[in-house]
Amino acid sequence: xxxxxxxxxxxxxxxxxxxxxxxxxxxxxxxxxxxxxxxxxxxxxxxxxxxxxxxxxxxxxxxxxxxxxxxxxxxxxxxxxxxxxxxxxxxxxxxxxxxxxxxxxxxxxxxxxxxxxxxxxxxxxxxxxxxxxxxxxxxxxxxxxxxxxxxxxxxxxxxxxxxxxxxxxxxxxxxxxxxxxxxxxxxxxxxxxxxxxxxxxxxxxxxxxxxxxxxxxxxxxxxxxxxxxxxxxxxxxxxxxxxxxxxxxxxxxxxxxxxxxxxxxxxxxxxxxxxxxxxxxxxxxxxxxxxxxxxxxxxxxxxxxxxxxxxxxxxxxxxxxxxxxxxxxxxxxxxxxxxxxxxxxxxxxxxxxxxxxxxxxxxxxxxxxxxxxxxxxxxxxxxxxxxxxxxxxxxxxxxxxxxxxxxxxxxxxxxxxxxxxxxxxxxxxxxxxxxxxxxxxxxxxxxxxxxxxxxxxxxxxxxxxxxxxxxxxxxxxxxxxxxxxxxxxxxxxxxxxxxxxxxxxxxxxxxxxxxxxxxxxxxxxxxxxxxxxxxxxxxxxxxxxxxxx
Amino acid sequence: xxxxxxxxxxxxxxxxxxxxxxxxxxxxxxxxxxxxxxxxxxxxxxxxxxxxxxxxxxxxxxxxxxxxxxxxxxxxxxxxxxxxxxxxxxxxxxxxxxxxxxxxxxxxxxxxxxxxxxxxxxxxxxxxxxxxxxxxxxxxxxxxxxxxxxxxxxxxxxxxxxxxxxxxxxxxxxxxxxxxxxxxxxxxxxxxxxxxxxxxxxxxxxxxxxxxxxxxxxxxxxxxxxxxxxxxxxxxxxxxxxxxxxxxxxxxxxxxxxxxxxxxxxxxxxxxxxxxxxxxxxxxxxxxx
Numbered sequence: 001x002x003x004x005x006x007x008x009x010x011x012x013x014x015x016x017x018x019x020x021x022x023x024x025x026x027x028x029x030x031x032x033x034x035x036x037x038x039x040x041x042x043x044x045x046x047x048x049x050x051x052x053x054x055x056x057x058x059x060x061x062x063x064x065x066x067x068x069x070x071x072x073x074x075x076x077x078x079x080x081x082x083x084x085x086x087x088x089x090x091x092x093x094x095x096x097x098x099x100x101x102x103x104x105x106x107x108x109x110x111x112x113x114x115x116x117x118x119x120x121x122x123x124x125x126x127x128x129x130x131x132x133x134x135x136x137x138x139x140x141x142x143x144x145x146x147x148x149x150x151x152x153x154x155x156x157x158x159x160x161x162x163x164x165x166x167x168x169x170x171x172x173x174x175x176x177x178x179x180x181x182x183x184x185x186x187x188x189x190x191x192x193x194x195x196x197x198x199x200x201x202x203x204x205x206x207x208x209x210x211x212x213x214x215x216x217x218x219x220x221x222x223x224x225x226x227x228x229x230x231x232x233x234x235x236x237x238x239x240x241x242x243x244x245x246x247x248x249x250x251x252x253x254x255x256x257x258x259x260x261x262x263x264x265x266x267x268x269x270x271x272x273x274x275x276x277x278x279x280x281x282x283x284x285x286x287x288x289x290x291x292x293x294x295x296x297x298x299x300x301x302x303x304x305x306x307x308x309x310x311x312x313x314x315x316x317x318x319x320x321x322x323x324x325x326x327x328x329x330x331x332x333x334x335x336x337x338x339x340x341x342x343x344x345x346x347x348x349x350x351x352x353x354x355x356x357x358x359x360x361x362x363x364x365x366x367x368x369x370x371x372x373x374x375x376x377x378x379x380x381x382x383x384x385x386x387x388x389x390x391x392x393x394x395x396x397x398x399x400x401x402x403x404x405x406x407x408x409x410x411x412x413x414x415x416x417x418x419x420x421x422x423x424x425x426x427x428x429x430x431x432x433x434x435x436x437x438x439x440x441x442x443x444x445x446x447x448x449x450x451x452x453x454x455x456x457x458x459x460x461x462x463x464x465x466x467x468x469x470x471x472x473x474x475x476x477x478x479x480x481x482x483x484x485x486x487x488x489x490x491x492x493x494x495x496x497x498x499x500x501x502x503x504x505x506x507x508x509x510x511x512x513x514x515x516x517x518x519x520x521x522x523x524x525x526x527x528x529x530x531x532x533x534x535x536x537x538x539x540x541x542x543x544x545x546x547x548x549x
Numbered sequence: 550x551x552x553x554x555x556x557x558x559x560x561x562x563x564x565x566x567x568x569x570x571x572x573x574x575x576x577x578x579x580x581x582x583x584x585x586x587x588x589x590x591x592x593x594x595x596x597x598x599x600x601x602x603x604x605x606x607x608x609x610x611x612x613x614x615x616x617x618x619x620x621x622x623x624x625x626x627x628x629x630x631x632x633x634x635x636x637x638x639x640x641x642x643x644x645x646x647x648x649x650x651x652x653x654x655x656x657x658x659x660x661x662x663x664x665x666x667x668x669x670x671x672x673x674x675x676x677x678x679x680x681x682x683x684x685x686x687x688x689x690x691x692x693x694x695x696x697x698x699x700x701x702x703x704x705x706x707x708x709x710x711x712x713x714x715x716x717x718x719x720x721x722x723x724x725x726x727x728x729x730x731x732x733x734x735x736x737x738x739x740x741x742x743x744x745x746x747x748x749x750x751x752x753x754x755x756x757x758x759x760x761x762x763x764x765x766x767x768x769x770x771x772x773x774x775x776x777x778x779x780x781x782x783x784x785x786x787x788x789x790x791x792x793x794x795x796x797x798x799x800x801x802x803x804x805x806x807x808x809x810x811x812x813x814x815x816x817x818x819x820x821x822x823x824x825x826x827x828x829x830x831x832x833x834x835x836x837x838x
Contacts, residue, residue, distance in 0.1 A: 210668075214822060214823060215823060216575075217576075217577045218785060218822065220577060221578050221580075221785035221787060222785070222787050224580070225579065228577070228578075228579045228580050229579070230574035230575070230577055230579070231574065231577070232572065232574065233572055233574075233575070234572055
């Protein structure tokens with residue numbers, strides 16, 4: 001009788017049991033996940049570039065922003081919990097000129113799924129359609145966190161229709177904005193043969209509190225009699241949208257309307273803030289076509305007085321009280337000089353067009369051509385002061401002759417109305433920017449990347465040249481040095497031919513990333529996710545830690 | 550067809566309720582106050598000497614409120630204790646405590662009183678009064694229970710007001726036209742936004758009042774708000790508010806034929822309206838001396 005060796009069988013059984021127990025325990029007890037992000041700024045005064053005469057340069061000297069996030073998920077019980085601790089010390093994220101200090105619970109939520117019904121309570125990030133009538137989101141780079149503190153109920157009808165209702169107040173730092181927000185959204189998803197239809201409707205009501213209305217009243221009462229009106233507590237915004245996909249074409253269209261209320265007057269030609277009683281509307285559409293090797297996007301947007309905030313009263317930070325997001329049509333460039341001029345969406349009056357074509361004849365070549373044009377919808381015929389707000393033409397070609405070499409060259413022209421977007425300076429800035437980016441891979445792990453950009457602009461700061469050299473040793477190290485040189489400055493804006501140097505060191509170890517950089521950054525518009533603001537010059541050292549678990 | 554009928558009924562119900570969605574807007578001075586016939590401002594020098602402080606007592610009351618006569622007595626007592634330094638107004642909001650008796654002579658309730666009650670902040674009881682419309686430390690609301698009135702009046706009466714209010718008037722008995730000249734003299738610089746409220750009250754009005762468990766048919770009502778000459782929340786003072794600034798407003802109004810001018814007073818007060826609603830100073834004069 002042959003002997004059976006039970007040892008390996010027992011070993012495998014024990015291993016399988018352990019795995020089963022571990023998996024079972026996890027299924028039973030759920031999972032924890034989270035992240036930690038910390039940015040520390042050491043401010044070094046540099047009056048030459050304008051990094052001075054602010055408290056953080058003159059005396060505070062150091063600032064830190066940190067977020068510690070912990071989530072718990074248990075699929076068995078359909079439960080999600082999350083909590084985030086926010087720490088701001090001399091933070092210049094919300095208001096770049098005024099340091100802010102505050103520590104507290106930045107986010108918490110409880111989400112429970114019961115069959116087709118999902119209930120969420122706490123701080124909620126959400127949007128309806130593209131966000132034209134409602135969007136709550138977090139954009140740390142710009143200090144935006146307009147989460148809704150409230151409750152949301154979602155109901156899924158046979159995976160074809162999703163109904164959603166929510167109510168709450170908007171978050172403001174570690175406090176709240178008092179106006180109340182209610183909303184309803186229905187999204188559908190239907191397939192008819194090869195046609196996909198994804199329609200949706202949304203309604204949002206914002207009801208101002210007594211104190212906010214009292215402030216609006218006191219503003220209106222300072223006007224001449226002809227400009228006074230009875231402001232509304234409530235505004236209602238409605239949207240109707242649909243995505244239609246047929247073969248290689250996809251067409252998105254959205255129309256939104258909001259009822260009249262006190263809104264900030266058209267600031268295009270009125271430099272001072274004042275209020276008018278007006279309804280608003282916005283139409284946005286995109287048409288996409290894509291097949292192997294070719295892609296095309298056409299965009300159109302018309303906006304009229306679509307100002308949707310918790311109240312029209314003045315706020316501490318630019319984005320406080322923002323209830324929606326108007327998608328921009330202009331291209332969001334990532335390279336340093338081409339990204340200097342960008343057209344964020346305007347709430348009052350805007351007519352914008354955009355088109356982009358990409359073509360890739362083979363794997364070694366990739367071409368992009370893009371154009372956008374933004375203007376007032378009151379044509380010159382009716383409005384002699386009419387000017388172009390923004391226009392951009394962009395072409396680029398990416399070439400990969402060998403597996404080791406990658407070269408991108410391109411050119412951008414931007415016409416930017418500085419008065420419209422920044423309320424300052426000469427109304428028209430024309431920028432001509434050729435650029436090139438070269439990457440050489442020594443091996444799978446080692447590569448070097450270089451960028452060269454030149455910007456010919458007479459009006460704003462004058463002419464720029466930018467160069468960057470970056471060396472990467474995957475997966476751990478990244479070292480870069482760059483200089484942005486205002487070699488031929490416009491003496492009306494800045495008499496000095498300043499250099500804006502940066503040196504960067506990054507180290508990645510698994511899910512942890514550490515960065516250290518010395519940065520000099522010119523004053524200018526900073527855009528993230530299509531939302532922009534003017535930031536003062538920066539000079540100092542930045543230390544970053546980013547970790548997920 | 551049956552379903553269509555239901556849709557029609559639902560649509561009609563929604564449509565008929567749309568009118569209910571129309572909101573009542575905030576009180577605002579649209580600059581078209583028909584009562585204002587002149588509005589001027591100037592800076593005087595030297596700056597006027599501050600007046601004695603007069604305390605504004607805004608009492609919310611009702612004819613079916615059993616404890617309200619106790620409130621009236623407290624106010625009468627304060628007027629005796631501080632002669633000519635208590636500027637009191639009785640507001641009768643539109644609620645169940647104000648519904649008149651079938652045998653009442655007057656219906657004192659008014660939408661303006663209700664509007665002010667909402668603006669100052671109801672506390673769910675009557676009588677309730679605001680003392681200089683101030684939110685006192687440790688109190689949850691501006692309107693206070695009657696047990697607290699005397700204490701806060703004694704506290705406020707010692708203050709020095711930053712504005713003087715001067716009221717002069719003329720009454721034409723032939724056409725019942727009342728002309729009011731209200732002057733606000735700033736004796737200190739004020740950064741807070743201010744409003745001026747002017748209203749008329751009537752006293753010695755005999756009408757039924759529940760007093761405890763007894764209805765007193767011959768109860769004498771005093772200081773009953775009759776009408777606002779300005780907006781309910783006052784009219785904004787839009788000029789700068791430095792020491793020496795004088796705002797002079799002239800109002801004209803026709804008195805209702807049912808009102809008795811010999812029993813009426815003109816009341817005015819200046820208050821903040823943004824971060825606080827506190828009244829600085831009150832003034833009161835008779836319509837007919």
